[in-house]
Amino acid sequence: MEEERSNKVAPPPFNDAHADIILRSSDYVDFHVYRIILTHASQVFRDMFAVPQPAGGRDAGAPVIEMAEDAASLVVMLRCCYPGLAPTITSTAEAVQILRWADKFGLDGVAERVGREFEEFGEIESKPVEAFALACQYRWRGVAVRAAKASLKLSADELIEQQADAALSAITGKEYQVLFQYHRSCRVVCRDLTRYTAWIPRDINCFDKHAHTTCGDTKKMGGVSFARWWCVYMQDMGHEFMQEGPATVRTMGYHLQAAIRGMGTSSCCACKSVKMCLNFVRFAQWLQLEIDAAIDSVALQLPF
Known part of the structure; x- marks a missing residue:
């Protein structure tokens, strides 16, 4: 028996x-x-x-x-059903588990709630590709935009090398292409800011005027002469934007220090002045604001 x-x-x-x-x-x-x-x-x-x-x-x-x-799975599913018992989400793994049961049992409103909580617990920045994959699957625009921006901390090679996992397996090739294209577009628009000067406000763009008048150590960029150290700074920044994640490239970092050293070794006395140094730091701060704005403008084009 x-x-x-x-x-x-x-x-x-x-x-x-x-x-x-x-x-x-x-x-x-x-x-x-x-x-x-x-x-x-x-x-x-x-x-x-x-x-x-x-x-x-x-x-x-x-x-x-x-x-x-x-039993463990039923507890998660039923807590999503019962008012006031919804499980707290503290990790991507928990979000994936809850979404799996929500999909299987057709739980109303759970995906939307998970999307709202997903923006709060911080793994968007540490796992941007995984977060972007979930955002694509469940149409969470806020998460998608934050994850796309967080991916800018990765270089192009690092983005390509991201390993597929349980969440990433849900992303389509088209959606992954959207993320990679966004990453590349941000690199390009940031690089272009270092190639073209029409965007620079005239009250802080004294570098071309100085080059045309008193500077004896100049270099052409875009058909216009500038102080050589300034051109080197802009070219180095542009190169780094294309090689690294744009979010990791800061205008006030290593390249600014190198430019200031270049000012000190210039044959032009005006380039060595404190006034020129302060004006250049002001310009670098303005360039950072333009970079941030350019990245935001590309994010508006994400199709979600």
Whole structure:
């Protein structure tokens, strides 16, 4: 004879003796739940309960539904169904797990709620490609934009080398191409700021005027003469934008220090002045603002 099995009862609030249905997990834990709550929260349960159920087991007067999921999975799914019990999301892995059950059981509003919480717990910046993949799948524009911007901390090579994982496997080739194209567009617009000077406000662009009048150490850029050290700075910045993630390239970093050293070794006395140095630092700060604005403008073109 088959040995009798004693099923465990799930912890509160899934142990209500007055519940009108029992979900039995694959590892034999009974969840005493209410049909009306499941019907309200889940399209799958709405469809299931709309069809007359075949005669089956009963326990304490309530029908028993055998589930393929284990108890731990049912806890996550049912907490998404019950008002006020939604699980707190603190990692990408938890978000993926909840979304999996939301998809399987047609849980209303869960994907939208997860998307809102996903923006708060910080892994968008540390796992931008994975976050972008989820955002594409569930149409979370806010997450997609933040993840795309966070990807700018990666170089082009690092972006290509990102390993596919459980979340990334859901992204289509077209969506991955969107992310890579965004990354490249940001590199290009930032590089172009170092090639063309029409965007520079005239009140801080004294470098070409100085080159045309008193500077004896000049170099042409875009057909216009500038102080040589200034051209070297702009060319080095442009090269780094194309090689590195634009978000990691700062106008006030290594290249600015190198430019100031170049000012000190220039044959032009005016280039060595404190006034020129302060004006150049002001220009570098303005360039950073233009870079940030250019990146924001490209983000507006993301198709989500």
